Structure formats: C-alpha cells, structure tokens
Amino acid sequence: MPVRTSVNSQGNGGKGLGPGLAIASAIAFGSSGVAAKPLIEAGLDPLHVVWLRVAGAALVMLPLAVRHRSLLRRRPALLAGFGLLAVAGVQAFYFAAISRIPVGVALLVEYLAPALVLGWVRFVQRRPVARAAAFGVVLAVGGLACVVEVWAGLSFDVLGLLLALGAAGCQVGYFLLSDQGSDSADGAPDPLGVIAYGLLVGAAVLTVVARPWAMDWSVLDHSAAMDGARVPAWLLLAWIVLIATVVAYVTGVISVRRLSPQIAGVVACLEAVIATVLAWVLLGEHLSAPQIAGGAVVLLGAFIAQSSTPARNSGEPVTGGSPERELAARETANPPSRHNRLR
Template sequence: MRYAGLAIAFVSSMCFAFSGPMAKYLIASGLAPIEAVWARMAGAGLLLIAVLAVVKPAALRIPRARLPFFGMYAIVAVAAVQLLYFLAITRLPVGIALLLEFMAPVMVVVWVRFVRKVRLARAAFVGAVTAVLGLGIVVEVWSGLRLDALGLLLALAAGACCAGYFLMSDSFGDDVDPLGLIAWGLAGAAVVLMPFARPWDIPWSAFVSVATPAAGALELPVLGAYLCMVLIATVTAYILGVNAVRRLSAAVGATVASLEVIGGAIVAWVLLGEELGVFQIVGGVIVLSGALLAQTATASAQPSPATGLAEPVRTG
C-alpha cells in the first residue's frame, strides 16, 4: 500500500513528539537537560538490547565489515544530534536552533540529488522547503533574532547529523537488522554522551518524585514520564522511523519527520498547558502540506543520466 510508509512515518513523528514534554518533567524534578537525554538513550538502548537478547538474539550480531557503520550511526545519527542541539540552545533562542536543526529535510534532498545523483521529483524539493518555512512560522523565528555565529554553526551541524540519521537509515542492506542497529546505536550514544552527562552525578532520587513543569501543567510521576520517554518517544519512535525511511526514502522520510515539532506542540498543549497560537496552527498546516507534498515523490525518483543509478523507491 502506497501510503503505509507515510502512516508509519507520521506515527513515528508523533511518538518522537513526546520526548520534549516528557523531558520537561525530568528537568523540573532536578535533572539537567543533558542528564535527561543520557537517561533516555541509556534506558532505551539497554531495554532494547535486553529484549532482543531474549526474543531475537540474531538481531544483535554485527557483521565485522559493518562495525564502522554501527559506530558512525551511534556517534553521528544519535549522539551528535542530541549533543549539538543542546550546545546550540546555550547560544541561540530555542526556536532558532530547532528551525536550523530541522533544515535536515532540505539537506537530505540536496545530498540525494547532487551526491547520490538521484533525480528526484520536484515535489521532494518543494515539500522540503515548504515544511521548513512552516516550521519557521511555528517557532516564530522573527521573535528571536539574537544570532550567534558559533550557535548557528552548532545548530546547522545538528541539522547535518539529523540528515545523516535519515541517509544512514536508508542506506544499509539486508545484512543489518534494523532493530539491532537501533539498539546498539542508542547504547553507543549513551557511551559517547557519558563524559558530558556525568551519570554518576544524576539525582536518581528524583525518579520517585512527582513533578509539575509549569503552572497549569498536569502533575505526573517522574518515573512515568521517563518510561513514556523511553518506550514511546525513543524505542517505538526509532523503530518506526527507520522502517518508514526504508519505505519512503530518506528525502521523503526526513520531510515527514518535521511533523514532530507540530506533535510536540500539541502534546505540550495537552499536558503542559502551553497554548497554541495562530502562528502555530497556521505553521502546522503548512508543515503538514509540505510533508504530504513530499510523499508524492516516492513514486517519481529517476536515475541521473550521469550514473544510470536510481535510489530504491519504497512505496509501502
């Protein structure tokens, strides 16, 4: 079914959308943002490895020739995205940093067209740019124009690593089990982030408390918020996300993933009492339009005359 990949990508982006709101509960309980990120990566990675070791141990076997790929996936596609984003928001308004990180769809389209030499449908380009413009409206980019050169570079680097996640998820063959790749990627990211998060200093007693991130927010057990972040916003989100990219292609999957920002705003509205303004609603409609437009490109990839090679077209 042609739209199966789109449906999987949509659900994945909605699962990812819980990460920010749930992280706010951990931060409100006393954890630093990077500590919350590390707890998320470590918990999800260890859980997935434990489950696979029992139900599908073959998925955890890494072909010797694929060790560098697994290492790059953990460092670039998972750890670097998180670390660079958190470094960027120390120097830029959150909205600006988020918008630059979600330049990833455009970066993916450019890479696929000019590096992989795949002739994409015009819908892929227009959809990616439309989604980015919509995100600019959602975060009200004009309201935070304090720009820092290093912050801009960090945010763009986060976007490039985010693009790497989609491109790498689209490029491995049948010798790599997606579940094993995700499990080792998350666990490896936790190892990479350990010197920055310093888990030995995390206030673990906070996990047995309850927290209210802001006035008007729902009070939730911190452990419940953490489990939601691990099970839904990480394990389920990554598994669905990788499978969606394999069906849709990196260019389309990256654009559809932009819906995470909209989903995050909706979750924050329900749980945290953060109201959606006119710009968030209008921008959300534009992002959705861009994602739907890009999806039409799944049946239109053509090989470049220079190479005669075409990207696999996955239509579900």
C-alpha cells in the same frame, strides 16, 4: 557512502505502511519534549535527561543487540556511525545549541535536515529529484519557521548556530544511515539490530558528555508538575525511554527503508507540529495564529513531497522511494525479468 533503497514484495498493504510509520515516529519523537520538560523543571539537567533516555533505551534493546551480535563483525562502521550521529550527535549538538540560542531557532536549523538530505541526493549522489519534492521541502521548512516563531527573540550567535547546524548534519546522518544496506538479498543488517547497537554506542558517548554520576537521582523518586497536575517522575521517564526513543527509532528507521531518506525527512518535520500541539494540550503552552497556520503549511509540504512521485512507467525522477514506485522506475529502464533492485 551510497544510499540504497530496496524493493520488496509487500503487496498493496505495504504502500501506505511507510508514511504511517513515519507519522508514528514523528508522534513518538514529538512527545519527548512534553515528558522531558517537567523532569528538567523538577531539577534534572537536560543532558542528564538525554542520558537517561538513551541509556534506558539501550538497556531495553540489549537482548536484540545480543541476538544480532554478528553485526559487530559485519557492519562496525554502520553501527558506530548510527550511534555517533543518529543518537549521540543529534542530542548533544541540539542541547548545546539551545544553551546559546533560542529553542525555536535551534529547532528550525535542526529541521533543515530534510533540505540537506535532498541536497545530498541531488548534488553528491547526482540522482534526479522531482520539483514537487523540493517544493514540499521548501513549504515544510517555511511552515516550521512559523510553528517555532523564529522571529521571536532571535539573536545571532555564531557558535550557537554552528551547533544547531551540527545537529542538522547529524540528523541527515540518521536518515541516510537508516537507509543503508536495506536489501535483504545482500544480507543487510536487521534495522532492530542497528538501532540496538546505535543506542549502546550513543549511551557510551553520552556517558562521557553528560557525566551521570553527578546527577540528582532523588528527582526520580518524586513527582513532576505537568500544567498543574502531578505526574510520577518515573512514569515520565518510562514514556521517554519506551515511546519517545525505542518506538520512535524503530518506526523511524523502518519508515526510511520503506520510503526514502528525503521523503521520510520531510514527514519527520511533523515532529515540531506534534510537539507544539502536545505542549498546548498537556503543558498549557498555547498556540498563536501564526503557529497554527505554520502547522498547516508543514502538513501540506509533507503531503506534497510524499505524493510527488511519477506514475508507473513514467520517465520522471523517482523521489518517493516506496516499493511500488521504485519498481515502476526499474521496469522502465530494464526488462521485468531482471532482479528488481535499486542501488
């Protein structure tokens, strides 16, 4: 399935919007664990928390699904793929993995997705990739290994590692599917509509997996402990649904379309750093020196990958994907009078 990146007239203000949205998405996604852990410790099964998260977000986005109901006829495969991979697949594989291997190991394997995206672009699509972008991915993955302290409690479980790789593969699907059909001149699907239907599909799949009818609903009537403080369970759930899911997916999908799957994937590695910092501040889970150093390396890798695109009119590989950079590459190969679009 080819990845298409559009070129729109966004002016100078759009240049920094893509990275900003990607960082906002990483912050939103990274906050999910801090809010979910107190609910799990209060008695909810992890899969039940995932189901509440996705089902609640699907309910919030339902009006948008109704508004974009033509997508069911126009892009059924995209909607099914996004729901199965980007929503249900990532969540289900990840939680299944952490039941067999350490959380840090599972998280590191899952966030190999940016490297896998880069490999997809280079070897499957046969598109050139700048060396600096590849170096940025290597730095980010190496720094992530320090953030999650992969050396702590590592045990080799073949099935657990395969499940974590499944989560990574589904996350690759998230980045690639988020970039699908992004050229509005071709009647591309609205990203909000794709997210809405993806959440609906994901909720339906997770209903079968999580079996919410067996959930202890009374947990939501009480409060949960967050580093000694008592927080209403419903407030934590509202944060998970509205911020860590709805806002996270919306900003994430739009950032992929403004950047590119491979660069947005590298920036998404910041999620692990953000999650660790939030756990330090809100849950009292302190960072070690290697984790702090690893977080700095992740930031450096994301910055290098984001800034690794060539100057205007250069003949070097384009990997950043922002409108101005893609337009520069297009003008190099074709006269300016032609329609500015990359497929």
